[in-house]
Amino acid sequence: MEQASDALDIYRRQGIGFASGFGARPALLIVDFVNGFNDPDRFGGGNIAAAVERTRDLLAQARQHALPIAFTRIVYADDGSDASVFCLKIPGLRKLTEHAPASQIVPGLEPLPSEYVIRKQQPSAFFATDLAAWLAARRVDTVLVAGCTTSGCVRASVIDSMSCNFRTIVVTDCVGDRALAPHAVNLFDMGRKYADLMTCAEVVAKLRALAPRDRVAGTRS
Amino acid sequence: MEQASDALDIYRRQGIGFASGFGARPALLIVDFVNGFNDPDRFGGGNIAAAVERTRDLLAQARQHALPIAFTRIVYADDGSDASVFCLKIPGLRKLTEHAPASQIVPGLEPLPSEYVIRKQQPSAFFATDLAAWLAARRVDTVLVAGCTTSGCVRASVIDSMSCNFRTIVVTDCVGDRALAPHAVNLFDMGRKYADLMTCAEVVAKLRALAPRDRVAGTRS
Amino acid sequence: MEQASDALDIYRRQGIGFASGFGARPALLIVDFVNGFNDPDRFGGGNIAAAVERTRDLLAQARQHALPIAFTRIVYADDGSDASVFCLKIPGLRKLTEHAPASQIVPGLEPLPSEYVIRKQQPSAFFATDLAAWLAARRVDTVLVAGCTTSGCVRASVIDSMSCNFRTIVVTDCVGDRALAPHAVNLFDMGRKYADLMTCAEVVAKLRALAPRDRVAGTRS
Amino acid sequence: MEQASDALDIYRRQGIGFASGFGARPALLIVDFVNGFNDPDRFGGGNIAAAVERTRDLLAQARQHALPIAFTRIVYADDGSDASVFCLKIPGLRKLTEHAPASQIVPGLEPLPSEYVIRKQQPSAFFATDLAAWLAARRVDTVLVAGCTTSGCVRASVIDSMSCNFRTIVVTDCVGDRALAPHAVNLFDMGRKYADLMTCAEVVAKLRALAPRDRVAGTRS
Numbered sequence: 001m002e003q004a005s006d007a008l009d010i011y012r013r014q015g016i017g018f019a020s021g022f023g024a025r026p027a028l029l030i031v032d033f034v035n036g037f038n039d040p041d042r043f044g045g046g047n048i049a050a051a052v053e054r055t056r057d058l059l060a061q062a063r064q065h066a067l068p069i070a071f072t073r074i075v076y077a078d079d080g081s082d083a084s085v086f087c088l089k090i091p092g093l094r095k096l097t098e099h100a101p102a103s104q105i106v107p108g109l110e111p112l113p114s115e116y117v118i119r120k121q122q123p124s125a126f127f128a129t130d131l132a133a134w135l136a137a138r139r140v141d142t143v144l145v146a147g148c149t150t151s152g153c154v155r156a157s158v159i160d161s162m163s164c165n166f167r168t169i170v171v172t173d174c175v176g177d178r179a180l181a182p183h184a185v186n187l188f189d190m191g192r193k194y195a196d197l198m199t200c201a202e203v204v205a206k207l208r209a210l211a212p213r214d215r216v217a218g219t220r221s
Numbered sequence: 222m223e224q225a226s227d228a229l230d231i232y233r234r235q236g237i238g239f240a241s242g243f244g245a246r247p248a249l250l251i252v253d254f255v256n257g258f259n260d261p262d263r264f265g266g267g268n269i270a271a272a273v274e275r276t277r278d279l280l281a282q283a284r285q286h287a288l289p290i291a292f293t294r295i296v297y298a299d300d301g302s303d304a305s306v307f308c309l310k311i312p313g314l315r316k317l318t319e320h321a322p323a324s325q326i327v328p329g330l331e332p333l334p335s336e337y338v339i340r341k342q343q344p345s346a347f348f349a350t351d352l353a354a355w356l357a358a359r360r361v362d363t364v365l366v367a368g369c370t371t372s373g374c375v376r377a378s379v380i381d382s383m384s385c386n387f388r389t390i391v392v393t394d395c396v397g398d399r400a401l402a403p404h405a406v407n408l409f410d411m412g413r414k415y416a417d418l419m420t421c422a423e424v425v426a427k428l429r430a431l432a433p434r435d436r437v438a439g440t441r442s
Numbered sequence: 443m444e445q446a447s448d449a450l451d452i453y454r455r456q457g458i459g460f461a462s463g464f465g466a467r468p469a470l471l472i473v474d475f476v477n478g479f480n481d482p483d484r485f486g487g488g489n490i491a492a493a494v495e496r497t498r499d500l501l502a503q504a505r506q507h508a509l510p511i512a513f514t515r516i517v518y519a520d521d522g523s524d525a526s527v528f529c530l531k532i533p534g535l536r537k538l539t540e541h542a543p544a545s546q547i548v549p550g551l552e553p554l555p556s557e558y559v560i561r562k563q564q565p566s567a568f569f570a571t572d573l574a575a576w577l578a579a580r581r582v583d584t585v586l587v588a589g590c591t592t593s594g595c596v597r598a599s600v601i602d603s604m605s606c607n608f609r610t611i612v613v614t615d616c617v618g619d620r621a622l623a624p625h626a627v628n629l630f631d632m633g634r635k636y637a638d639l640m641t642c643a644e645v646v647a648k649l650r651a652l653a654p655r656d657r658v659a660g661t662r663s
Numbered sequence: 664m665e666q667a668s669d670a671l672d673i674y675r676r677q678g679i680g681f682a683s684g685f686g687a688r689p690a691l692l693i694v695d696f697v698n699g700f701n702d703p704d705r706f707g708g709g710n711i712a713a714a715v716e717r718t719r720d721l722l723a724q725a726r727q728h729a730l731p732i733a734f735t736r737i738v739y740a741d742d743g744s745d746a747s748v749f750c751l752k753i754p755g756l757r758k759l760t761e762h763a764p765a766s767q768i769v770p771g772l773e774p775l776p777s778e779y780v781i782r783k784q785q786p787s788a789f790f791a792t793d794l795a796a797w798l799a800a801r802r803v804d805t806v807l808v809a810g811c812t813t814s815g816c817v818r819a820s821v822i823d824s825m826s827c828n829f830r831t832i833v834v835t836d837c838v839g840d841r842a843l844a845p846h847a848v849n850l851f852d853m854g855r856k857y858a859d860l861m862t863c864a865e866v867v868a869k870l871r872a873l874a875p876r877d878r879v880a881g882t883r884s
Contacts, residue, residue, distance in 0.1 A: 006400060006401075006402065007399075007400035007402055007403055010266060010267075010399050010400050011399075011400070014263065014264055014313070014399065015311065015312060015313045016264075016310070016311050016313075017310065017311075018309060018310055018311070018312060019309070019310075020306050020309040020310050021309065025802070042235065043235055043237075045231060046231075077558070077559070079555040079556055080556070081555070081556050081557060081558040081559070082558060082572065082576065084383075084384075084386050084572075084575070084579070085241050085383050085386050085387065085388055085389070085579070086383060086384070086414075086415075088239060088240070088241040088242065088388075089237070089238065089239055089240075089241050089383075089413070089414055089415060089416075090236065090237050090238075090239070090414065091236060091239060092235070092236045092237075113521040113523070114521055114522070114523050115523060116519070116523040116524060117519070117523070121572060122383075122384035122572070123380055123384065123414075123415075124380065124381075124384065127381070127384045127572075128384070128570060128571055128572035128575065129570055130524065130526075130563060130564070130569075130570035130828075132795060132796070132799065132827070133526070133570065133795070133826065133827045133828040134524065134828065135799070136795065136798070136799040136803075136827060136828050136829070137526070137527070137804075137828035139688070139802045139804060140799075141800075141802060151410050152410075152414055156380045159344055159345065159377050159380070160345075160348070162305075162306050162307060162310075162343075163305075163307070163343035163344065163345065163348045163349070163796065164795075164796045164799060165305050165306050165793075165796040165797065165799055165800035166306065166799070167306055167309075168306070178228075178231050178232075178235065179227060179228035179231050179232070180227075181227065181228055181406070182228055182406065182409075182410060185402070185403065185406045186410070188403075189372050189373075189403060189407070192310070193307075193310055193311065193344075193373055194307075194310060194344075195310075246581070298779075298780070300776040300777055301777070302776070302777050302778060302779045302780070303779060303793065303797065305793075305796070305800070306800070334742040334744070335742055335743070335744050336744060337740070337744045337745060338740070338744070342793060343793070348793075349791060349792055349793035349796065350791055351607075351745065351747075351784060351785070351790075351791035353574060353575070353578065353606070354574070354605065354606045354607040354747070354791065355607065355745065356578070357574065357577070357578040357582075357606060357607050357608070358583075358607035358747065358748070360467070360581045360583060361578075362579075362581060384575065385574075385575045385578060386572075386575040386576065386578055386579035387578070448842060448843075448844065449841075449842035449844055449845055452708060452709075452841050452842050453841075453842070456705065456706055456755070456841065457753065457754060457755045458706075458752070458753050458755075459752065459753075460751060460752055460753070460754060461751070461752075462748050462751040462752050463751065484677065485677055485679075487673060488673075526825075526826075526828050527683050527825050527828050527829065527830055527831070528825060528826070528856075528857075530681060530682070530683040530684065530830075531679070531680065531681055531682075531683050531825075531855070531856055531857060531858075532678065532679050532680075532681070532856065533678060533681060534677070534678045534679075564825075564826035565822055565826065565856075565857075566822065566823075566826065569823070569826045570826070593852050594852075594856055598822045601786055601787065601819050601822070602787075602790070604747075604748050604749060604752075604785075605747075605749070605785035605786065605787065605790045605791070607747050607748050608748065609748055609751075610748070620670075620673050620677065621669060621670035621673050621674070622669075623669065623670055623848070624670055624848065624851075624852060627844070627845065627848045628852070630845075631814050631815075631845060631849070634752070635749075635752055635753065635786075635815055636749075636752060636786075637752075
């Protein structure tokens with residue numbers, strides 16, 4: 001895309017887009033991989049199903065290396081008492097209630113006991129949740145982000161992850177979007193300004209290279 | 222752009238992109254219109270200078286209607302003690318210190334006494350600042366957003382503004398970016414998911430239509 | 443208590459303890475009135491039962507005046523995945539899970555549909571919750587606080603309520619503590635520094651004096 | 664004090680008041696030790712001067728062990744644009760502006776370059792600041808708290824420190840208050856519910872026992 005390469009030239013000239021790097025204590029954050037976002041007739045489509053599939057591998061590796069693992073779901077109250085401005089923009093969000101099938105995590109990515117499931121009402125996994133505190137308690141320095149949508153809740157979560165001072169890695173083949181153009185341009189934006197972009201294979205190679213003591217990342221609480 | 226129209230079709234089919242509306246008590250937020258972001262040799266360029274120019278009109282109108290007005294600047298400590306992961310991605314940010322010319326608000330938009338100037342270190346005007354509390358104290362229900370860059374601190378601030386439950390309006394000709402493609406696609410993303418898009422002229426017409434009692438929006442503190 | 447009167451003298455001399463006042467759009471926040479905190483064999487005792495009883499009256503009045511109403515419960519995950527440092531200080535908190543009888547709101551104060559029930563893991567009702575955004579969406583300017591314990595979650599919530607720029611009223615006979623000395627000294631501290639102290643009867647008189655238009659406090663979202 | 668011992672009995676019976684412990688990577692937080700709070704004619708008095716004196720030793724030790732060190736000051740804008748509800752309760756706070764002598768850190772505790780000075784407007788050092796992110800970036804697991812006042816900004820900061828999942832230590836002879844009764848009862852409350860209480864000497868002994876690798880606590884950013 002011609003415009004993106006123009007932007008890239010400008011960013012390079014202005015010194016935007018260095019790597020923030022991969023630290024010693026990563027955690028995995030899986031954003032909104034729930035049934036409703038993996039169903040093209042609801043909020044899904046595009047490359048989301050492929051990203052879910054690849055995230056199975058990433059999750060297995062994260063478990064093997066004993067990373068702290070957190071999932072998010074969008075969950076609104078049954079009675080609409082916490083409906084927000086976000087629900088004005090996208091009214092269908094209100095149907096994502098605690099027990100709605102559409103708001104359950106997709107098959108193949110079910111959380112294990114002790115993995116943390118965050119209920120959120122806004123785009124970012126960090127907004128009005130204790131995710132930052134949960135990560136700090138585990139002395140995490142790097143957040144690996146999978147999930148959907150790239151142009152929505154992934155990007156919002158990535159901005160906050162970096163703002164909370166976690167080095168942030170967007171796992172490019174483990175994030176997906178219902179539309180491919182927003183997927184691509186948001187990857188570009190995030191890679192320039194907030195996070196490093198790595199494939200699942202590159203992340204797995206990094207995990208294997210971590211020193212054993214760093215792999216034991218359980219909570220000290 | 223073909224891809225954008227594809228995305229638009231998908232969003233419409235999935236019920237994404239309704240208006241969140243314009244409330245009764247707006248405030249104006251001007252993001253990062255500082256010298257360094259209005260200088261093509263630093264972080265500026267593109268349509269930022271044009272957006273600054275148009276924002277002069279918007280600011281004059283906001284003052285005439287007695288809106289609460291807040292500005293942001295990026296300001297890092299002189300000694301680097303608060304340098305963050307953001308500074309790894311964009312090392313030049315560290316030079317935006319309290320007294321650096323590059324971090325002063327641009328000529329023509331100087332804040333008046335009682336207008337609020339927020340120093341921030343992260344993309345969002347709301348992150349680790351008391352902006353949400355400042356707006357709540359003024360019983361604001363709508364945040365009008367001008368500033369730069371569209372694809373950076375404007376978008377991050379817009380996501381948080383909506384997450385804080387303020388109806389959010391991106392004033393399309395009062396936001397700018399160093400590169401035009403990211404400007405366009407980020408306007409698209411914000412308009413679909415987080416905010417309503419209005420021109421300066423449309424916003425001014427709305428302000429004129431506000432009932433007089435709503436115009437007196439000073440703090441009650 | 444002699445020491446308290448000494449403190450009062452110092453505070454007066456130093457200009458600490460003015461009234462912050464009662465605004466035009468109050469909301470009611472009821473903190474942690476759940477079975478486990480109303481049971482002397484668990485976390486209850488002292489004057490908590492009396493405070494619950496009086497809060498029934500306050501809640502009825504708040505409903506009659508159509509105030510926004512929020513309740514909090516402490517709720518930890520069944521599998522302990524969100525256990526925190528707070529649970530190290532008070533290990534029994536971990537038993538307050540979603541369906542545990544001890545974490546259900548006490549009889550007589552059951553929330554109605556559209557009243558907001560906040561699940562929290564920390565002392566403050568505002569920490570890692572969207573309560574501030576929920577209140578801002580309703581353009582609340584004053585938070586009336588009932589609940590328990592005065593020296594614990596009430597005080598933590600009151601500090602944050604004021605920090606979020608809501609005028610804050612501690613309803614003195616609607617807050618309770620398992621031990622009476624901490625109840626008294628924390629009322630004193632809060633009344634000097636963070637909130638105004640009013641009895642339920644005084645609050646009800648204020649609600650009756652509100653202009654009708656201010657009584658309609660429903661959300662605009 | 665008879666009432667406190669009654670409370671203690673209740674707390675023990677209810678399982679309140681276990682130790683949260685001292686981790687491997689402590690940081691030091693010094694709250695509001697500024698001239699105005701060390702002057703009995705303004706906001707000082709009581710045992711604050713003694714706490715300042717003892718904090719000199721603590722600070723020297725923290726520097727020797729290379730702990731991350733943060734200070735807070737209360738700083739309001741010169742033009743009152745960020746005056747808050749807190750300023751209604753204590754109007755004199757508005758005079759604590761950037762260059763006011765009363766808001767400068769006291770002699771003997773001047774920060775060194777790279778030590779972090781946080782400007783805050785509310786009681787807690789964490790509210791609307793990036794302190795939590797700053798500590799997380801340094802992988803801190805324990806926050807040592809000195810400063811004043813015990814019943815005010817120290818307590819508010821301690822609640823948030825624990826809520827952010829940092830093990831929190833109140834250094835009992837390094838915190839002070841203008842009035843001794845609130846000092847004592849707030850130490851009691853904090854020690855039961857939020858933090859462990861240790862003297863400066865006990866903290867220093869702990870620092871000496873840390874493994875050398877844990878002592879190098881500089882930022883990785």
